[in-house]
Amino acid sequence: MVREKITSKIQVKLDSATSDILNLLSTNVRGQVARNAFLMYLRSVEGRQFYGAFGIDLEAEMVRKGLSEGAEPDLFEQVHVEPQKIHGKDTTSDAASSLFRGFDRTQKA
Amino acid sequence: MIGMDIGFGDVKVAYLDGVEIKAFKFSNAIRLKQGSMLDAEASEYEFLGKSFIVTPNPHVNNMPTTTIDYLMRYSPLLAYRALKGPEMKDAVIKGNKIAVGLPIGYFNEKYKTELVNGLTRVIVNKDVIDSAVSVLPQAVGILFDFRLNEKGRSIKGTDIDGVILDVGYNTVDVVIMEKGEAVGDESDMLPGAGITWAVQALQKVLKERWAGYNTSDQLCKEALLTRSIRFQGEVVDLSIKIDEIMENYIEHLKYLIDSKWGKYINSSEKLIVAGGGAYYLKANQHLLPESFQKVLHVPEAPEFSNARGYLKSLLIRG
Numbered sequence: 001m002v003r004e005k006i007t008s009k010i011q012v013k014l015d016s017a018t019s020d021i022l023n024l025l026s027t028n029v030r031g032q033v034a035r036n037a038f039l040m041y042l043r044s045v046e047g048r049q050f051y052g053a054f055g056i057d058l059e060a061e062m063v064r065k066g067l068s069e070g071a072e073p074d075l076f077e078q079v080h081v082e083p084q085k086i087h088g089k090d091t092t093s094d095a096a097s098s099l100f101r102g103f104d105r106t107q108k109a
Numbered sequence: 110m111i112g113m114d115i116g117f118g119d120v121k122v123a124y125l126d127g128v129e130i131k132a133f134k135f136s137n138a139i140r141l142k143q144g145s146m147l148d149a150e151a152s153e154y155e156f157l158g159k160s161f162i163v164t165p166n167p168h169v170n171n172m173p174t175t176t177i178d179y180l181m182r183y184s185p186l187l188a189y190r191a192l193k194g195p196e197m198k199d200a201v202i203k204g205n206k207i208a209v210g211l212p213i214g215y216f217n218e219k220y221k222t223e224l225v226n227g228l229t230r231v232i233v234n235k236d237v238i239d240s241a242v243s244v245l246p247q248a249v250g251i252l253f254d255f256r257l258n259e260k261g262r263s264i265k266g267t268d269i270d271g272v273i274l275d276v277g278y279n280t281v282d283v284v285i286m287e288k289g290e291a292v293g294d295e296s297d298m299l300p301g302a303g304i305t306w307a308v309q310a311l312q313k314v315l316k317e318r319w320a321g322y323n324t325s326d327q328l329c330k331e332a333l334l335t336r337s338i339r340f341q342g343e344v345v346d347l348s349i350k351i352d353e354i355m356e357n358y359i360e361h362l363k364y365l366i367d368s369k370w371g372k373y374i375n376s377s378e379k380l381i382v383a384g385g386g387a388y389y390l391k392a393n394q395h396l397l398p399e400s401f402q403k404v405l406h407v408p409e410a411p412e413f414s415n416a417r418g419y420l421k422s423l424l425i426r427g
Contacts, residue, residue, distance in 0.1 A: 088229025092243040096422040102293030103246040
């Protein structure tokens with residue numbers, strides 16, 4: 001019951017977050033995401049890792065509050081966590097790009 | 110702001126310390142922490158939920174480092190080591206920008222995206238580093254290094270026709286330069302033609318000589334430079350065997366390059382050779398064809414040329 005309560009709290013926050021997280025949720029792993037989020041936080045310092053792993057501005061305080069309301073960290077010990085990669089963008093400048101052309105190769109299998 | 114050349118053997122890093130470009134390198138060898146004596150002196154990094162040693166010391170049990178998947182997976186860890194290692198500890202670095210290269214044969218959307226995503230946010234040791242990431246084709250860094258000064262301005266007289274050879278550990282990248290611009294259609298990568306060719310030949314020799322003795326890639330690479338190797342406490346001179354291996358290697362490389370790009374070299378003003386393998390070619394340039402020797406140009410500290418060029422690409426003035 002405790003787990004459901006905490007998961008529900010996380011979902012409320014996640015549902016209003018970025019499309020990245022919504023995409024994750026749409027793959028029907030709501031519980032998994034919430035558990036991973038908690039474990040990430042537990043392993044982090046000041047929630048920084050938690051923020052970094054998901055690339056969104058989730059409030060660590062909200063998770064801390066969830067824990068203080070009765071979460072049992074041991075529940076999540078078996079969950080494997082791998083930080084979520086964020087989507088970056090190649091920032092090569094136009095001036096730099098003007099010095100090379102025709103390098104895009106057909107994608108390898 | 111750094112330029113980073115993540116090779117299949119070493120990671121070369123160039124950075125601007127004030128107004129001066131400085132460079133350093135470290136081995137890209139990585140292994141999972143084992144908690145043994147081997148780890149006592151080494152730095153430990155937590156990455157993807159595991160503890161790794163990024164070691165400057167050669168060990169037999171490091172992971173093989175010559176695949177593109179290895180570079181993709183561990184480039185964030187190597188970038189972290191570059192940024193947080195001892196070399197740049199006291200440097201004054203401006204701006205969170207990383208320019209990095211991809212071998213020409215892998216320069217496509219899949220790998221570019223993977224590399225950009227991996228480096229845009231690096232998470233190691235519970236530390237988060239955000240950077241703007243620029244990806245350039247490998248060896249094009251050498252062109253930037255040749256064409257731009259330390260302030261990112263064009264150097265007069267460098268808008269010429271030429272051929273660039275980036276002799277790396279695993280691959281040799283060949284870039285055609287037309288009027289100072291790199292032309293991808295005519296450029297290509299030669300997998301397995303880098304110094305690894307000579308390393309493997311030496312490994313084979315040592316295995317035959319010492320009944321099944323396996324020597325790591327890193328130790329063999331060092332032996333090619335020092336021309337000796339330590340075996341059972343003794344330093345063994347390998348000069349004669351290494352001369353023979355290098356002659357065969359250059360003959361092999363010469364054939365590969367001449368057959369495809371000989372016509373370009375014949376009409377070039379410069380044959381620019383850089384990368385870690387440039388030292389070997391320069392030392393043995395008498396073995397190269399006369400057409401190569403006439404236009405040969407090896408930049409200063411050639412193994413850092415790509416990294417310097419990547420850094421200069423961040424400084425370039427439009």
